[in-house]
Amino acid sequence: MIRAFGARKVREAEAPLLAAGVPLMERASGALALAVLRLLGGSYGRRALALVGRGNNGGDALFAAAFLARRGMGVAAVVAEGAHGAGLAAARAAGCAVLDVADIDAVVREAARADVWIDGILGIGARGGLRGPFASLVERLEGSREGSALLPEAGRSAGAGPLVVAVDVPSGIGTDDGAAPGPILRADLTVTMGAPKPGLLLDPARRYAGRVETADIGLCLSAAARAAGCAALDVADIDAGFPSPDLVSIERADLPLLWPVPGPSSHKYTRGVVGVAAGSASYPGAGFLCVDAALAAGPGMVRYAGTLGSAVVSSCPEAVLGEGRVDAWVIGPGLDREALARAEPIVDGLRSEGWTAPAVLDAGALAWAERGMTPATVLTPHAGELAALFSRLGIEGSREGIAACPAAAAKLASEFTGATVVLKGPVDVVVSPGSPVYAQSGPAWRAVAGAGDVYAGLLGALLAAGLEPARAAAAAACVHGLASENGPMRASDIVRNVPAVVRAALAGGGSEEGSGYHAPGASASAFHMRRARVSGGRRPMQKIDECARTAREES
Numbered sequence: 001m002i003r004a005f006g007a008r009k010v011r012e013a014e015a016p017l018l019a020a021g022v023p024l025m026e027r028a029s030g031a032l033a034l035a036v037l038r039l040l041g042g043s044y045g046r047r048a049l050a051l052v053g054r055g056n057n058g059g060d061a062l063f064a065a066a067f068l069a070r071r072g073m074g075v076a077a078v079v080a081e082g083a084h085g086a087g088l089a090a091a092r093a094a095g096c097a098v099l100d101v102a103d104i105d106a107v108v109r110e111a112a113r114a115d116v117w118i119d120g121i122l123g124i125g126a127r128g129g130l131r132g133p134f135a136s137l138v139e140r141l142e143g144s145r146e147g148s149a150l151l152p153e154a155g156r157s158a159g160a161g162p163l164v165v166a167v168d169v170p171s172g173i174g175t176d177d178g179a180a181p182g183p184i185l186r187a188d189l190t191v192t193m194g195a196p197k198p199g200l201l202l203d204p205a206r207r208y209a210g211r212v213e214t215a216d217i218g219l220c221l222s223a224a225a226r227a228a229g230c231a232a233l234d235v236a237d238i239d240a241g242f243p244s245p246d247l248v249s250i251e252r253a254d255l256p257l258l259w260p261v262p263g264p265s266s267h268k269y270t271r272g273v274v275g276v277a278a279g280s281a282s283y284p285g286a287g288f289l290c291v292d293a294a295l296a297a298g299p300g301m302v303r304y305a306g307t308l309g310s311a312v313v314s315s316c317p318e319a320v321l322g323e324g325r326v327d328a329w330v331i332g333p334g335l336d337r338e339a340l341a342r343a344e345p346i347v348d349g350l351r352s353e354g355w356t357a358p359a360v361l362d363a364g365a366l367a368w369a370e371r372g373m374t375p376a377t378v379l380t381p382h383a384g385e386l387a388a389l390f391s392r393l394g395i396e397g398s399r400e401g402i403a404a405c406p407a408a409a410a411k412l413a414s415e416f417t418g419a420t421v422v423l424k425g426p427v428d429v430v431v432s433p434g435s436p437v438y439a440q441s442g443p444a445w446r447a448v449a450g451a452g453d454v455y456a457g458l459l460g461a462l463l464a465a466g467l468e469p470a471r472a473a474a475a476a477a478c479v480h481g482l483a484s485e486n487g488p489m490r491a492s493d494i495v496r497n498v499p500a501v502v503r504a505a506l507a508g509g510g511s512e513e514g515s516g517y518h519a520p521g522a523s524a525s526a527f528h529m530r531r532a533r534v535s536g537g538r539r540p541m542q543k544i545d546e547c548a549r550t551a552r553e554e555s
Ligand SMILES: NC(=O)C1=CN([C@@H]2O[C@H](COP(=O)(O)OP(=O)(O)OC[C@H]3O[C@@H](n4cnc5c(N)ncnc54)[C@H](O)[C@@H]3O)[C@@H](O)[C@H]2O)[C@@H](O)CC1
Pocket: 014, 018, 024, 025, 028, 029, 053, 054, 055, 056, 057, 058, 060, 121, 122, 123, 124, 125, 126, 127, 128, 129, 130, 131, 132, 167, 168, 169, 193, 217
């Protein structure tokens, strides 16, 4: 599970440590310098260009620049007025050249010689996109990078120009909401301090982050940090005091804790009955796929209540027709006008119960979304459907606006309706009242007709089993993504892959928490969560402190 923390919680975690004199910036810059050395495979004959903003993000970059210069690297720092004083002094003392950001031609010349650019312009203190001279510089630099305009999402290989390492976050992204206003340097690697930030997991900002490494600097925000030494910082009851993450991403290794598994006394009704009102004469496939996917997730029973009747049973003999018990409804995939009318009494029933019964409203059924719903109802629009929903509810929000900030759009939709909202896209964003936001990325192979019908079926099965709606939505998205890997594939292939994906995850086939995360199919965005060992071996924090000490002594 990846737990991400927004700027406020990071600052709250930093504050007592800074007050106690813990050298957080030394740790951060040490981790950054080590990451750069690892990336380049050494320091001799290498050149680095550090872009240094006015705040502490620039401070991290300057101390790392000093460290790298002492290791034999040719380093230039590009600064504006007001750069971090101690950091600048350290960089100068270590022999770094210092360039003024206003001298843009000299900076671009130096940039062309560098093997790595270190982006320390803005961190979690950014308000809006890059402005001023650094904005112009980043535009020039980004424009000069081979292939970056042609392959905006494909990532880059070493040798295709300088590598870019972002400090904490790519400068100018929305740390908390994943927005990407203004020019942003596309990083190959982001070294994020203390804990991942939500913007590194959310579209569109995550596309600028490249691979993400979390540097453990001792903030009490993660299990790794706790193991590595938070206890020594006199946090009396660490579990009670742990802040809840602002954003969570479920991984394969989390599925055994989430996925409903029958016990010795289970029977079909305890495992949950999914009711499906999907498919129609105009769009029959959606009904079959939705029922098939619900069955693949392993509920007790799937009851089909759409207009396709026995045709569904011929294709999926396990499906049951006729009225009866339903624990969670899936309504909407592939409903034409007639089928929508047939589904209306089911929706009336849900409304008359105050929207408290678990249900998925997808596709055409999103037309029934309204104020006064509860988190038990899960709305599953893609950006276009959410724009239509906003327009019907009198909320301003175009499709483009939604794509520019999906997390904020999903939040707005959830706040307005009271429902759980899953905004589907390259990253599925789940927002539910009282729950952390979930972000689940999936491979682009799943951008195929019918994949949404499959998702709705999976989700219905998890709701019927009694999972809390936000977790159900995130777990379904996780499995949907894993089942879509290694394409090309059609929607029915995704369904076919689901049992094997779940089986492998339940058998422990997933990666251990923290051992590594690669956003499925998203080559330009991958997480590598560095994990401290509880016992044995040196802890990363100690190693970073040692490096920082060495740097101090050498200077
Ligand atoms: N407090 C500390 O000692 C630590 C801070 N750390 C680093 O410090 C960063 C946060 O530092 P700060 O709070 O100083 O914030 P930043 O370094 O992100 O930048 C704040 C400065 O940028 C300016 N600014 C804000 N938005 C701008 C925009 N859109 N365009 C141009 N200028 C803009 C502000 O006026 C302010 O001067 C973290 O991201 C992390 O890299 C880490 O080293 C850990 C320790």
